[in-house]
Amino acid sequence: MVGECFQAEHLPYIVSKFEDYSPSALDRAAQEVLTALKEESAAVHNEADWKAFRDRWMARKNGILTQMNDAWLKSSPNTAKREVGQLVNALRSEVETIVERAKASVLPVPIAERAAKPQAVIQKQLSALDITLPGIRRPVGSRHPVLKAMDEVVGVFKAMGYSVEQGPEVETDYYNFEALNFPANHPARDTQDTIFIAGQDHKPSRDRLLLRTHTSPVQIRAMQKAPPPIRVICPGKVHRHDTPDASHSPLFHQIEGLAVDTNITFSDLKGTLDHAMKSLFGSSVKTRFYPSFFPFTEPSADVQISCPFCGGKGCRTCKQSGWIELLGCGMVDPNVFEFVRANGYDPKKISGFAFGMGVDRIAMLKYGIDDIQLLFQGDVRFLEQFA
Numbered sequence: 001m002v003g004e005c006f007q008a009e010h011l012p013y014i015v016s017k018f019e020d021y022s023p024s025a026l027d028r029a030a031q032e033v034l035t036a037l038k039e040e041s042a043a044v045h046n047e048a049d050w051k052a053f054r055d056r057w058m059a060r061k062n063g064i065l066t067q068m069n070d071a072w073l074k075s076s077p078n079t080a081k082r083e084v085g086q087l088v089n090a091l092r093s094e095v096e097t098i099v100e101r102a103k104a105s106v107l108p109v110p111i112a113e114r115a116a117k118p119q120a121v122i123q124k125q126l127s128a129l130d131i132t133l134p135g136i137r138r139p140v141g142s143r144h145p146v147l148k149a150m151d152e153v154v155g156v157f158k159a160m161g162y163s164v165e166q167g168p169e170v171e172t173d174y175y176n177f178e179a180l181n182f183p184a185n186h187p188a189r190d191t192q193d194t195i196f197i198a199g200q201d202h203k204p205s206r207d208r209l210l211l212r213t214h215t216s217p218v219q220i221r222a223m224q225k226a227p228p229p230i231r232v233i234c235p236g237k238v239h240r241h242d243t244p245d246a247s248h249s250p251l252f253h254q255i256e257g258l259a260v261d262t263n264i265t266f267s268d269l270k271g272t273l274d275h276a277m278k279s280l281f282g283s284s285v286k287t288r289f290y291p292s293f294f295p296f297t298e299p300s301a302d303v304q305i306s307c308p309f310c311g312g313k314g315c316r317t318c319k320q321s322g323w324i325e326l327l328g329c330g331m332v333d334p335n336v337f338e339f340v341r342a343n344g345y346d347p348k349k350i351s352g353f354a355f356g357m358g359v360d361r362i363a364m365l366k367y368g369i370d371d372i373q374l375l376f377q378g379d380v381r382f383l384e385q386f387a
C-alpha cells in the first residue's frame with residue numbers, strides 16, 4: 001500500500017481548477033501538463049496506443065485540451081484571462097506537436113506517399129512562379145581599398161624574398177614597448193597614445209594588455225621564432241587613442257618590415273625602400289631620408305617621397321612642399337637585439353633594419369581619397385568605386 005502511495009506520479013493526469021492565478025501557480029500547472037504529456041507519449045507503442053493517446057488529449061468532447069479550456073479559461077476572472085489564455089494556447093500547440101510526433105513514431109509514412117509529396121509541392125510552386133518578374137540582382141563584392149593597398153605592398157616585398165608574419169592585436173606591454181627599448185615611464189611612450197585594457201593592475205607591468213599601437217611588436221615575435229637571417233613583413237591593424245578627423249583614425253593599418261643578417265647597412269635600407277616606393281607609386285618617384293627618432297632604431301629616419309600628384313612642384317596634397325612623409329625606419333637598435341640574443345641575435349655579429357608604413361595613407365595616395373574616415377564607414381557607394 002505504502003509503495004502505491006508514493007507512486008502518485010503514475011496516476012493519470014487530471015485537469016483541476018486553479019486555486020489562485022499567480023504566475024507560479026500557472027507555471028506549476030503547465031509543468032504538470034507537460035510532464036504528463038511526455039510520459040504518456042513515451043508509452044505509445046502502436047497505432048491503438050496512439051489513438052487512445054490522441055483522443056485523451058485532443059478529443060473535442062472531453063479531451064484534456066477541452067477540459068483545460070473549460071476549467072481554466074472559461075471560469076477564470078477577467079483579470080487573469082490574458083495569462084490563462086496564453087498558457088492554454090501554448091499548451092495546445094505543444095500537445096499538437098507531441099501527438100503528431102507520436103504518430104510518426106508508430107505510423108511511418110508509406111514510401112509511395114513520401115515520394116509523391118514533393119512532386120505535389122513542386123507542381124504547386126511551379127504554378128505560383130511568374131517567370132516574367134525581374135530577377136533578384138546579387139551585387140558582387142570587391143576588395144576594400146585598404147586591403148588592396150596592403151596586398152600590393154606585401155607583393156612588392158614578397159618579390160624581394162620577404163615572408164609574411166602576423167602577431168596579435170591585443171598585445172602585452174612587453175612586446176609593444178619594453179622589448180622595443182621603450183623603458184617603463186619613458187617619455188617616448190607618450191608619442192603613441194595607447195588604449196590599455198582595463199583591470200590589469202594586478203599583473204606585472206610587462207604582462208599588462210593593451211591594443212598594439214604599431215606593428216613593431218611583431219619584429220620581436222618574429223625574432224623569437226626564427227634565428228637570423230630573417231626578412232619578414234608584418235601587415236595588420238593597430239590602435240591609438242586619436243580623435244577621428246580627415247587624417248586620423250583610432251584604428252588604422254601598418255606594414256612592418258624587418259631584415260636581419262650579417263653586414264646589413266643603412267644603404268641596404270635606403271635601396272630597399274627606394275625600390276619599394278618606386279614599385280608602388282611609379283618609377284619617377286624620388287625618396288629622401290630625414291633624421292628622426294624611434295627608441296628601437298638607431299639611427300632612425302622618416303622617409304618622404306616626392307609628391308606623385310605634382311611631381312614635386314607643390315600642390316594641395318603635399319601642402320605645397322613637394323614631399324609626402326610616408327614611413328618611419330632605421331637600423332635595429334642593439335638594445336632590441338639584446339632581448340632576443342639567446343636566439344642567435346648577437347648585436348656584435350649581426351645587424352638589421354626595420355621600417356613601418358601606414359597602409360591607409362598609402363591607399364589614400366594611390367586612390368586619391370582625401371578623408372581617412374571614408375575607409376571605415378562601409379558606404380557601398382564609396383567602396384564600389386574601387387571594385
Ligand code: PHE
Binds near residue numbers: 257294329354
Ligand atoms: N613603429 C613606428 C611607428 O608606428 C614606425 C617604425 C617601424 C619606425 C619600424 C622604425 C622602424 O611610428
